[in-house]
Amino acid sequence: MKTDLAIIGAGPAGMAAALAGQECGLHVTVIDEQAKPGGQILRQPPKQFTVTGWLEDRVYREAKTLLNQASEKSAIIWQFHSAVSAIVSPGVHDNFTLIIAGQNGIRELLAKRVLITPGCFDMPVLFPGCNLPGVMASGGIQAFVKCQQLVPGERFLFVGSHPLQLIVADQIVKAGGKVAGVIFAQSRSRMLALLKSPFTVLRNFDKFAQVGAAIGRLYKAGVPITFNQTIVRANGEDILQSATVAPIANDGLIQKTSTSDIKCDRLGICFGFLAATELAWQAGVECIWDAKRGGWITIHDEWMRSTVPGISVAGEITAIAGADVAALEGQIAAYGCASSLGSVSLQQVEKLSVLPRLKVKRLRRFARILTELSWPGASLLDQLESDSVNLCKCEEVTIGSFFRMMQLNPHITTANSAKLLSRAGMGLCQGRYCQYSVTRLMARQLGVSENKIGAFTSRFPAKAIAIHDLLKCE
Amino acid sequence: MKPTYDVAVIGGGLIGCACAYYLSKSGAQVVVLERGQINQGASGQNAGSLHFQLEQRLIQNIEMDVRELEFHVGLAKLAITHWRSIGAELKTDVGLSMHGGLMVSESPVETELLERKLQIERSQGLMVEMLDGREARKLAPFLSDNIHAALHCPDEGHSNPRLLTPAFVARATELGVHFITGARVSAVQRANQQWQVTFEADTNTGNRKQIHCENVLNTAGAWAVNLHIPLYPVGLTMNVTEKTAPLMPFLIQHVARKLSLKQTEDGNLLIGGGWGARLQQRSGSWSSNASPHFKLESVRGNLRAAVDVVPAVESLRLLRTWTGTTAITPDLLPVLGEVPQAPGFFVASGGSGFTYGPTYAALMTELILTGTSSYPLDPFSPARFSSLNSFMGQN
Amino acid sequence: MAHRITKNVERETKLELTVNGKPVCAYAGESLATVLLAEGITIFNLTHSGKPRGLYCNMGTCFECQVKVHYLGSTQARWRRACMQTVQAGMQITTGISLSNLQSDQYED
Structure with a gap:
């Protein structure tokens, strides 16, 4: 199979890129591991469900319009239930080869241009008990409500530093679930700092309105929203039974002597998001470290072209900024690809990109403030660490054993060589859930920048494949 | 000036680090120069098999006489x-x-x-x-x-390739071997009866350093430079x-x-x-x-x-x-020994480096320190490529 | 315990499968994760060292929610991410077992 533009990810960035690319006359193929387009923001219910009034909040309106437009375009080729395992750069041919794992084996797709828009995932935070069954990513809880129409537990507690947890808590309450509380690490005044600029509020009115309404409904439902507090431990023998929380003093120190236990069977973690850069790394795209905006994020030029000729990037992997920015970046990236392939002139796409670029600039300003305020802070993350906690949950490498490895091997100064010696990052999630902590920890211990520590080498397959499937061709 | 080291080992892979260990155990002053991180090349990336039977490639792919086998x-x-x-x-x-x-x-x-x-x-x-x-x-x-x-x-x-080389490094460090990582060797020159090795200590700043030594052992594998050895x-x-x-x-x-x-x-x-x-x-x-x-x-x-x-x-x-x-190498055999045209310059590279790495290192140590080894390494000597050096001009 | 949202939601066909040998009803389009949580199951597997693990990200990245799945008509079971796998009639799902467990169990066709 061949295509002009292969788009990896059917979220806002991917959908917008597909529409823009297709309008510019490109043959466009979108590949996604999920069953339907929409990405995480619009995780759609299965086709066998009929849901009335699905995601009616104004904040989803633009993304839903995009979803409808993209879904109706018959010229776009969609490949769902499909995971891109590798992007092989051109050898003798001019095309990239995408190796795709489908439901019935492997297939290849040749593409002149590749756009990587894999989005992000909830940032894992290490604290005692964080691997207990019942502890979940807040985004994961939300996806159950949006897509599967399930309230995935009985009594929820949300802890973190990102305002998204208010939205998720509200959605749970609306769907008939119990919420024991929403706990923010920051002070109330820090969160209110977002409201300081009237322009910011006006320009992002929908978002503020959504959060405001959520807070109102949570208040009405008697859900306590607290500030200057943090999770310190998840408790339970085999399954989560309660969470221990503690206040944070003005100097940022956790008051571990005045803790309290809150009963819950689900603990939603909401400290922000990490960019899913593994495919970009694998393709040789250069990334830089930004602790607050997604960990490792990709570098790009004004057309969203990465450092690898022929590969573009858009959306959260260029720095966490939400669905609106992602869609605009996807659009610009597609214009860039179209003009480089000669299907439209540069002047034409320059003209088409004026407004999207302006909007991106404006929205990015807001996103930057939001990520800045939502960032839990290095000090909090450091204080939550404990020697017995798994740094790498898959290989069960504890923070303590990782530190011992570093002490015994002073020559180890990169994440990659640390992985070889400690096994952190060698398990089934392929380092997605420990990379951020490994990089941060090593940089701190060695007193160097995270960019010096580097990332784990990302390899084929991006996600593990059954050998049985790998030997089959679709 | 007296040389600082008896041996400068180029390459922080298995053979280099094992040699450093055996050499220092015999009392030699050793420095290891690695351009990246220890064990990051083939030594840490191979599958770690210990295969002692004649390999498939030896019995199938090359015409070898029985004596060689x-x-x-x-x-x-x-x-x-x-x-x-x-x-x-x-x-x-x-x-x-x-x-x-x-x-x-x-x-x-x-x-x-x-x-x-x-x-x-x-x-x-x-x-x-x-x-x-x-x-x-x-x-x-x-x-x-x-x-x-x-x-x-x-x-x-x-055995575990992730652990073997670091173990040699740990023991060698105890014996006083200096390991310098991020050191890219840019020149090896013979002057005043000793070797002078120049390396960039930090590739970003171009900070140049020099060391003097009696012998050089190049174990840089695929990255071996400076001589016309067909690797x-x-x-x-x-x-x-x-x-x-x-x-x-x-x-x-x-x-x-x-x-x-x-x-x-x-x-x-x-x-x-x-x-x-x-x-x-x-x-x-x-x-x-x-x-x-x-x-x-x-x-x-x-x-x-x-x-x-x-x-x-x-x-x-x-x-x-x-x-x-x-x-x-063209004959698929390792290169182990002293370069005939360059006394005091040794190479150790190529060919089932994991299974035989520690053994090669022990034999190379004997060769460097005494001029001979308890198991003859002649079939692997770089001398077999001497004709190439005279043909291409000595470097 | 988790519960299915019924207000404003219509689900079509019901399917039958087994979870740890027990017959269970599910709706077409549901993920295994949904079915298991609705059944009150929180421990999805055990790590190689025997520690219990459950669903975390619900988007296919963390690999915490793996369960053993045997498909109708197959002779072998496979590890699958419960959040990414849609239910099929006749599936046999096993939870709470060690990830070290090789598919040694033989199933009749």
């Missing part, structure tokens, strides 16, 4: 003894397992190859035993019904599955197909055997910094061979395919 078997016996003592020597766990290995055949024709091999190995006193298919499956029930015969060598096994980089592919319960205690090889298969102490299955990978090109020449591009055909071919021999492999997930670069 016998020489290899002799070396294998030496390496077996060496590995048996390595844990005690290094005082640390290097994931060593020597529970035996099976080289399998799938047809009568292939079994004939095994038999020819068996005779040479037996004549030199290597412990090997021929099993027919039924006997092989009795010993190793995980083998496929297609296995026609197998040659069993009870000494074979594997060519080759990209290789390795596959690792998810962890699973203990399935196979043996190293499995194939007499006619490229396959090495074993389970590590962590439970992962490592599948390799010499399948190719595409070296990355940077401005017209191959790039030794970038890991080679993987080839889907190689991964598939390798896994197909593994599933044909051990059907249970099929139900596991492939976790990672990684590629590494190794160095080979």
